[in-house]
Amino acid sequence: MIKKIIFLVVFVSSLSASTISIAVAANVSYAIKPLVAEFNKLYPDINVRVTLGSSGKLAAQIKHNAPFGLFMSADMNYPDKLYKDGIAITKPRVYAQGSLAFLSKHKQDFSKGIKLLEQKNVKKIDSMAVEREVGRIIKEKTGAKVNLKNPSKVIKVVLLKDRIYLALLVEKRDKEYFQKNRPHLRAYFHPGCILPKLARCMVNLARLKEGDILLDPFCGTGGFLIEAGLIGAKLVGCDIDWRMASGTLINLEEYNLLDKVIKVKRLDAKCVKNFLNELNINKVDAIVTDPPYGISTAKKGEIEKILEMLPEVVKENGYFVFAYPKKIELDMKLEGLYKVYIHKGLIRHIHVYKKI
Numbered sequence: 001m002i003k004k005i006i007f008l009v010v011f012v013s014s015l016s017a018s019t020i021s022i023a024v025a026a027n028v029s030y031a032i033k034p035l036v037a038e039f040n041k042l043y044p045d046i047n048v049r050v051t052l053g054s055s056g057k058l059a060a061q062i063k064h065n066a067p068f069g070l071f072m073s074a075d076m077n078y079p080d081k082l083y084k085d086g087i088a089i090t091k092p093r094v095y096a097q098g099s100l101a102f103l104s105k106h107k108q109d110f111s112k113g114i115k116l117l118e119q120k121n122v123k124k125i126d127s128m129a130v131e132r133e134v135g136r137i138i139k140e141k142t143g144a145k146v147n148l149k150n151p152s153k154v155i156k157v158v159l160l161k162d163r164i165y166l167a168l169l170v171e172k173r174d175k176e177y178f179q180k181n182r183p184h185l186r187a188y189f190h191p192g193c194i195l196p197k198l199a200r201c202m203v204n205l206a207r208l209k210e211g212d213i214l215l216d217p218f219c220g221t222g223g224f225l226i227e228a229g230l231i232g233a234k235l236v237g238c239d240i241d242w243r244m245a246s247g248t249l250i251n252l253e254e255y256n257l258l259d260k261v262i263k264v265k266r267l268d269a270k271c272v273k274n275f276l277n278e279l280n281i282n283k284v285d286a287i288v289t290d291p292p293y294g295i296s297t298a299k300k301g302e303i304e305k306i307l308e309m310l311p312e313v314v315k316e317n318g319y320f321v322f323a324y325p326k327k328i329e330l331d332m333k334l335e336g337l338y339k340v341y342i343h344k345g346l347i348r349h350i351h352v353y354k355k356i
């Protein structure tokens with residue numbers, strides 16, 4: 001079976017010149033990193049921001065004005081439709097072709113293609129039969145009643161070649177949350193914002209608990225405040241740009257998080273100590289932030305000096321987690337330093353500092 005993969009250029013209105021956001025079909029995920037690396041050899045100053053997803057979902061987002069400059073789809077129908085609807089600038093072009101491989105221990109007539117799988121001698125697993133049998137055994141052993149509509153416990157069955165695992169589902173990640181909550185879908189958007197997955201990860205690295213106070217002194221569009229608010233933290237934020245400070249409040253309102261806000265206002269982060277004093281807050285439980293690098297957000301003031309000053313307002317055993325293009329030494333215990341490759345010219349260093 002030949003699979004055509006196509007790309008097309010879609011209309012973009014809100015991108016900074018040095019960043020291009022591209023929508024990429026999930027089955028291109030293994031190839032996209034080297035492709036971006038090759039692109040950056042020719043254009044080292046252009047940051048390529050990749051969003052992976054199913055072609056259908058990405059096409060739907062583009063239809064609803066998601067700011068992508070390029071769409072690499074795994075199905076020709078979606079780009080064709082976007083082009084026909086006047087959403088894409090250029091006609092879709094096939095850029096790669098893939099093949100599906102069959103392997104068999106026995107001699108087969110491969111000329112039938114995918115129809116080969118419909119033959120009776122091709123063994124398939126009857127998942128319903130497995131489900132019935134597992135259900136029967138569980139009922140017999142535990143006396144548990146089956147409730148398919150509203151189960152209190154969910155058992156997952158994993159079949160391997162030579163064994164079967166039965167697992168009790170204890171936690172489920174909402175895989176769609178990060179897809180559905182990408183920043184360009186928010187009420188206030190700016191390309192310099194942090195992606196929610198990384199924002200949540202950094203908030204988690206700050207060991208933030210419900211009711212703790214989180215400060216983001218360079219809050220931008222509120223990426224960290226949203227994630228911290230969703231896990232029940234109380235929020236303090238500031239940004240030197242009034243549009244960002246008010247944009248953060250617009251986004252927090254959209255997420256019904258205004259009741260978590262202690263204060264968000266326009267302020268130079270160098271004045272954060274006085275700001276906290278005004279709020280009768282001596283020290284905060286954690287700071288999580290993403291100061292400007294001067295790439296897609298303007299750098300105002302001496303950012304590294306401000307970073308050096310911030311540990312002063314963190315409680316004992318509290319965390320200060322921040323991203324920066326290089327390692328910054330602070331008077332705190334460095335518990336972790338993680339490098340996230342963005343492009344040739346930018347490696348985000350995620351610092352996890354603890355106040356001891």
Ligand SMILES: C[S@@+](CC[C@H](N)C(=O)[O-])C[C@H]1O[C@@H](n2cnc3c(N)ncnc32)[C@H](O)[C@@H]1O
Pocket residue numbers: 192193194217218219220221222223224238239240241244267268269270289290291292293297298299300301
């Ligand atoms: C990289 S962005 C933060 C993005 C943010 N994490 C988000 O999710 O949108 C950095 C922010 O710092 C702000 N900024 C620059 N200099 C500042 C300063 N001296 N004090 C406070 N904010 C500043 C910029 O206006 C920008 O919004």
